[in-house]
Amino acid sequence: MFWTIVSISFLSFSAVNGQCLGHWTFLQGRCWNISSTSGSWQTGIDYCQKIGGDLANIDSADKQKNVTQVIKNANEISIHTENRYHYHYLHDLGLDVTNTTSVTFTVKACNDAHIALSSVKGDDRKDTYEIVIGGWSDSQSVIRDCKQCAHMAEVRHLSHPVSCTEARPFWISWNNSSIRVGMGNSVGAQQFMAWNDPAPHPVNYVAVSTGFGSTGDWTFKKHPHMPGQYWIGASDFGDRNAWTWMPSESDLHYTNWFPGQPDNTDNKQHCLVLDANSQMKWRDENCEDHKNFLCEKQREQSSIVG
Structure with a gap:
């Protein structure tokens, strides 16, 4: 069996001094790993053990908060752009669009949010679609067939599309x-x-x-291939028919169930999923369904003293 591993990088001393090595990332005293491929709950157990950990046990509100941050950082990248008309390519930050046809993002800028969709990295003069949102003093948006070329489409806005003080969501496909091009987080909706x-x-x-008098703060969704549901390490098919964390077999003293869960639909849902699409709430699901895996382990002991 082959797995793909997502490496999540936090810019902290602990993450680079040996406490979480390889494809593990340090946060709040633990090491975390998210797979980008999926499998059954048992496959998740095997995957985590193979790389030295276990499926995550979320046994407190603090740990739930940490997991939320881990998943958020795994799926988003942020960048600040200066008041200068110069393109920053996002591939090196982890935004790979070769197998997708859309991006979703937020941007906070007073005007002139420029996005380039290029065939070749670093070459924005040809084979590049240039989208300008909120140009001309935040009054107009355009699509161009190359950098600074003629407008292939344009729209004049009745209200300002971007904001100096608020990060507003957009999508491009x-x-x-x-x-x-549209507003909001749902590709295809609110197209303008x-x-x-x-x-x-x-x-x-x-x-x-x-540029043109504005800086920008951007956040892009990084991994559109991730479905947003993750196996974590609890089930209810043990001897006591009660939900327990594995491998410790400890009871669930803390829970974060989605309303109406667990419901054990068709008596087939016995494994625990964390659903990032439902505010990180928990659901019971069929253990044979394919989900991503959220793994954890204790941090490594480091001989480096900072």
């Missing part, structure tokens, strides 16, 4: 020769601009820029 390219080019890289 490039599918079936159609470049589309589109253009059908008669000679489309591939999109392999995303870059962002501000």
Whole structure:
């Protein structure tokens, strides 16, 4: 069996001094790992043990808070852009769009939020779609077929689309020769601009820029392939028919169930899932369903003294 491992990097001394080695990441005294491929609950146990840990046991509100932060940081990247019209490519930060056709993001900028969708990294003069949101003093948005080229689509806004004080959500998609732009977190909803390219080019890289009097703070969803549900280490198919953490076999003194859960639909749901799409609440699911794995272990002992 082959697994793909997502390495999550936190810029902290503990993360780099040997306390969490390899593909593990340190946060609040523990080491954490999220798989980017999926499998059954038992496959998750095997995966975590193979890399030296166990499926996560969330036995307190503090630990639930830590797990929420781990998942958030695994799925998002943030970048600040200066008041300078210069593109920053996001591939090196972990934004890989080669197997997807859309991105979702938030941006806080007074005006001129620029996004480049390029075929070649670093080359924004050709084979690049340039989207400007809130240009011309935050009054107009456009789609261009290259950097600073003619407008292929444009819209004049009745209200300002971007904000100096608020991070506002947007999405961009490039599918079936159609470049589309909308507001919100749901791709396809609240569309306000589109253009059908008669000679489309591939999109392999995303870059962002501000300028023209504005800086920008951006956050992009990093791993759209992650479904947002993660096996964690509890089940209720032990001898006592009660929910227990594995491998410790300890009871669940702390819980974070989604309303109406657990419901054991069709008497087949005996393993615990953390659902990032439902505010990190818990659900019981069929143990044979395929989910990602959230693993934890104690931190390594380091001989480095800081």
